[in-house]
Amino acid sequence: MKYMLLINSSSEGPAEEVEGASFDDWLAYDKMVRDAGIHVSGHSLADLTTATTVRVAPDGQRTITTDGPFAETREVLGGYYVLDVPDLDAALDWAARCPGSRGGGSVVVRPVAEFDI
Amino acid sequence: MTDGRAATAVEAVFREERGRLLAALVRRFGDLDLAEEVTAEAMEAALVHWPVDGVPPNPGAWLATTARRKAVDRLRRDTAYAARLAILQVEAERAAPPAPEIGAGDDLPDERLLLFFTCGHPALPAEDRVALSLRCLAGLTTPEVARAFLVPVATMAKRIVRAKKKIREARIPFRVPDPDERPERLAGVLQVVYSIFTEGYVASSGCDLQRPDLAEEAIRLARILRRLLPAEQEVCGLLALMLLVHARRDARTGPGGGLVLLADQDRGRWDRTMIEEGLALVPVALTGGPVGPYGVQAAIAALHDEAADITTTDWPQIVALYDVLFALTPSPIVALNRAVAVAMRDGPQAGLALLEQLAEEPLLRDHHPYHVACADLLSRLGRKGEAAVAYRRALGLAGTEPERAHLRRKLSPE
Numbered sequence: 001m002k003y004m005l006l007i008n009s010s011s012e013g014p015a016e017e018v019e020g021a022s023f024d025d026w027l028a029y030d031k032m033v034r035d036a037g038i039h040v041s042g043h044s045l046a047d048l049t050t051a052t053t054v055r056v057a058p059d060g061q062r063t064i065t066t067d068g069p070f071a072e073t074r075e076v077l078g079g080y081y082v083l084d085v086p087d088l089d090a091a092l093d094w095a096a097r098c099p100g101s102r103g104g105g106s107v108v109v110r111p112v113a114e115f116d117i
Numbered sequence: 118m119t120d121g122r123a124a125t126a127v128e129a130v131f132r133e134e135r136g137r138l139l140a141a142l143v144r145r146f147g148d149l150d151l152a153e154e155v156t157a158e159a160m161e162a163a164l165v166h167w168p169v170d171g172v173p174p175n176p177g178a179w180l181a182t183t184a185r186r187k188a189v190d191r192l193r194r195d196t197a198y199a200a201r202l203a204i205l206q207v208e209a210e211r212a213a214p215p216a217p218e219i220g221a222g223d224d225l226p227d228e229r230l231l232l233f234f235t236c237g238h239p240a241l242p243a244e245d246r247v248a249l250s251l252r253c254l255a256g257l258t259t260p261e262v263a264r265a266f267l268v269p270v271a272t273m274a275k276r277i278v279r280a281k282k283k284i285r286e287a288r289i290p291f292r293v294p295d296p297d298e299r300p301e302r303l304a305g306v307l308q309v310v311y312s313i314f315t316e317g318y319v320a321s322s323g324c325d326l327q328r329p330d331l332a333e334e335a336i337r338l339a340r341i342l343r344r345l346l347p348a349e350q351e352v353c354g355l356l357a358l359m360l361l362v363h364a365r366r367d368a369r370t371g372p373g374g375g376l377v378l379l380a381d382q383d384r385g386r387w388d389r390t391m392i393e394e395g396l397a398l399v400p401v402a403l404t405g406g407p408v409g410p411y412g413v414q415a416a417i418a419a420l421h422d423e424a425a426d427i428t429t430t431d432w433p434q435i436v437a438l439y440d441v442l443f444a445l446t447p448s449p450i451v452a453l454n455r456a457v458a459v460a461m462r463d464g465p466q467a468g469l470a471l472l473e474q475l476a477e478e479p480l481l482r483d484h485h486p487y488h489v490a491c492a493d494l495l496s497r498l499g500r501k502g503e504a505a506v507a508y509r510r511a512l513g514l515a516g517t518e519p520e521r522a523h524l525r526r527k528l529s530p531e
Binding site for chain 1: 240286287288289290292294
């Protein structure tokens with residue numbers, strides 16, 4: 001069963017100072033996930049100031065907006081993993097080990113929807 | 118038509134067996150909906166067959182065999198469903214040993230523990246955990262659970278459907294947690310049982326006689342848990358606490374349905390049998406390992422139950438136990454209860470001094486028992502004006518009508 005781990009970081013303060021969330025911790029976590037054979041995909045996202053939003057109205061008119069650079073979002077999606085594990089408990093366990101769940105950050109675990117074809 | 122006696126036999130057997138049967142089926146087939154469906158069908162079959170053929174010697178085994186056959190039939194008819202469950206099972210078995218076959222022998226393996234942990238899973242909203250536990254483990258129907266919480270049946274049905282959907286789609290596993298996460302998860306399960314118990318008291322102002330007694334249901338669930346986890350001190354502590362508090366139920370309400378406080382209760386109306394049972398459990402809950410919050414609260418309840426009246430109660434010991442409880446769970450509510458016990462031990466002035474230190478606690482600002490405690494101590498010190506202000510504050514916050522009536526009497530004693 002596939003779960004997406006949405007990694008949100010709190011917008012205040014640099015992550016480096018947080019115990020257990022250093023760059024090395026991220027590398028170690030990423031290696032653990034791959035070595036466990038559960039890694040489906042995952043990326044970390046560039047800074048929120050680089051984000052652009054697209055909306056298309058019923059008449060086909062495009063609206064392109066940007067939230068940055070002074071977005072008042074408290075939590076920012078900073079990256080994700082898709083993991084293939086047996087059940088929610090296993091997914092929650094991996095989320096708890098993720099450096100992104102520390103230091104005011106959070107990891108939201110969402111099952112990937114499966115459709116019968 | 119079914120005959121009344123067989124129907125009653127089915128109901129009695131069923132209420133006892135339902136949780137057990139459901140848990141065994143969930144363990145075997147890995148699907149709560151299927152398990153509930155075939156459990157209900159087995160029950161219907163019993164209502165048809167038992168009046169004609171007589172109640173079988175082992176009704177539980179009969180229901181299990183029937184339910185299992187119906188599940189197998191259902192899976193034969195619906196191959197897509199069967200394929201989905203097969204995948205689930207292969208994955209589940211990566212983590213746990215395969216489920217034993219059921220229905221063959223006389224003894225249905227008791228798998229209710231995993232159902233307790235699934236129903237009390239932290240990924241479910243707290244109110245859903247309570248509803249699901251009552252339905253799956255206490256054997257209450259959805260309308261019964263709804264009546265117990267004084268909510269419309271449709272609301273409760275929606276809640277249960279939502280919880281089951283999350284279990285199914287987010288794949289909350291049916292398993293007993295590993296030892297390393299066990300203490301935390303067990304605390305969650307005990308919290309579900311205890312909140313069912315306290316809800317039974319909070320909502321006791323309702324007048325629906327058909328309403329299942331939530332306090333009794335909570336005690337029943339704790340008894341099941343105690344059988345399943347005999348070595349867990351906190352399970353024992355929770356059962357003891359609930360028995361020792363529930364033993365006072367008849368003395369809590371006066372002739373007009375009004376609330377009677379512990380100090381004024383007719384202790385002759387306390388349930389001695391229940392007290393004895395609770396008292397016997399307290400030492401078990403307090404020995405063998407570190408004590409937990411339920412064990413300590415049970416010990417406090419035991420001291421109240423053993424005392425002839427409020428003045429001969431062992432207040433120094435109660436204060437000492439509140440110190441232990443505060444060290445385990447440092448909450449302002451515990452500090453409030455401790456202050457009240459200190460007032461009984463050292464006099465109202467000492468208690469009031471402690472209460473005044475808690476005045477800024479956000480949790481207590483709108484907590485009516487805090488203002489009642491302040492008012493009572495002020496009144497005992499003869500500070501009537503300040504006492505009246507505190508009683509009025511409490512009156513504006515109190516939940517149930519008996520509580521409000523009690524406060525109104527305090528405000529105008531004549």
